[in-house]
Amino acid sequence: MLYIKNVRFQQFKNYEQAQINLCEQVNCFVGKNGAGKTNVLDAIYYLSFTKSFFNTLDYQNIKHGKDYFSLQANYVKNSLEEHALLSYLKGKKTLKINNNDVKKFAEHIGDYPLVMIAPNDLLLLHEGSAERRKFMDGIIAQTDKFYLNDLLAYNRILEQRNKQLKLFAENNYLDDTLLDTYNKQLTDYGNKVHQKRLAFLQQFIPVFTQYYEKISTSQEQVSIAYESDLANNDLRTLLNQYLSSDIAAQRTNKGIHKDELDFKINNFAVKKFGSQGQQKSFIIALKLAQYEYLKQHNNIKPLLLLDDIFEKLDQQRLNTLLQMIAQEEFGQIFITDTHLNRLKEVFEGMPAVAINYYLVEQGNISKI
């Protein structure tokens, strides 16, 4: 079992200071637009991933006009208490677990597994392939400590190789030995990442299709296909083959950084041919499958963050989700909405579930 007992923010976004005691099951944050509800979820996200769900630049999360922020939380994980403290001061981010410095943030990822369902999730369907790789990588990294290291190593070498390709364009000289070293390293790391993505999808896709059937109202068939340059080719051979086009483009054309996930409904691209309802179902099914996968692999129920759930879900999909909550398929949940009554109505029929309601008003949080 994993849950957060309490969190404390200092100078995080619109909070000067706030402290919240949480309950083990459902925690609802209610307040007007711009009050700071999503910021609460982002703080919790930060402590799991050592970064914001929204702002990639840490300093943007410091309250305007201040010079640092800090986030603290007391977690209970398999009956053991753990204190996490993340702070950002003078361009330096530090994470302490039980007062010990975490030297490599990558090693922290997955310790507090988490799934976030947010209004901008549709980007996963509509943006480029990088979004879909990020989604897949985010899940695998939370279950496999080596994955992120391999991926980061691959990206580092890719960058160096691209730099060499650029240098060649400038002074017409190519260091063959260096290039070959890069090719070999890219192939080694690329193969590892590719194998892990393959193994992940093999398990993930059937879970995803099951959830889609559960939440969708109609009978359409959904599928996810994994497209990779490495599917039928050796990367090292490809890198050699494509050297002249790499030189012309001054970047590497083949590799796992080009992997794509093809999301389809009845064999057509969801983003072009899926209705709005089908797209919503697709996203929710992806997220629930993510939840299920993390739960199975970490042997613990992840934290579930639902931002603006009424924006995301119509009655049908909401009911399915609520049934799952009632059946305790989830652990601790954080929900935001603008209307208290709407939330209360929804949870009224579930007496067995522990629920806390909080009112969020301009950087101030109070229990209702």
Ligand SMILES: Nc1ncnc2c1ncn2[C@@H]1O[C@H](COP(=O)(O)OP(=O)(O)OP(=O)(O)O)[C@@H](O)[C@H]1O
């Ligand atoms: N670095 C920052 N310093 C101060 N305030 C910030 C900072 N970053 C964001 N904010 C403020 O936080 C507020 C937004 O908070 P948040 O997104 O959590 O609102 P919300 O309650 O989720 O609103 P909505 O219902 O519209 O989603 C805005 O008023 C914004 O100006």
Ligand SMILES: [Mg+2]
């Ligand atoms: Mg919000």
